[in-house]
Amino acid sequence: MAWIDKLVGRSPIGPMQEHMHVVLECAREVVPLVEAMSAGDIERVRECRTKIDDLEHKADEVKNEIRDHLPRRLMLAIERRDMLAILDSQDSIADRTQDIAELADQRSMQLPEALKEPMSALASRVVAACDQAGRIIDELDELVETGFSGQTTVRVEEMISELGRLETETDELQDRACRAVFGLEDEHGVATVYWHQIVQWTANLADHAEKVGNRLRLLIAN
8 A cells, every 4th residue: 555655645634724723823813912012011012922933933834844745746636736825825824923923022012092992903803814714724625525516615615705704894994993003193203104014914814814715716616
């Protein structure tokens, strides 16, 4: 049976799902990070950054393991390049979360009152979008087993549509948060540039989550 093992290789589906689980742990830390910035607790901001850095590093380790051992030919209903594209979209969530934490820590950022509620709402909705992407990836093994057909496909398409709805909601919350930032320009000057960046990067998490779903939607359509 050794020659079959070499031909087929270890299925990448489980490791892909494992990677997404770590990515989600990382993304969920945005909520306590925003809470720490709202409270002006710089020490907690630093602790959140450390945890996010550790989780992003762990996600990178899983990602590199997948890339290093992904066979050139997969005997699956999904091609190697598509697997790598999904993996990159997943990894972008962890990378962007790390960007947010680094900026918040480096500038010892404390959210002004006008930004606390909009940022809290945005962070919560963004994490909901990422969690939805995670649920979709958890269906990947069944999708592959059924050749992207049948009831599993219908269920996943509905989940992807829900993810799109969540991403649209984050766009609206992003707009509200940006308006709050721009309303502070006269009082806070150049500092608003960094708050605007935090808002944009936080919203990016939902964008990357939606890309995960959209890549699977393309596979289903093909």
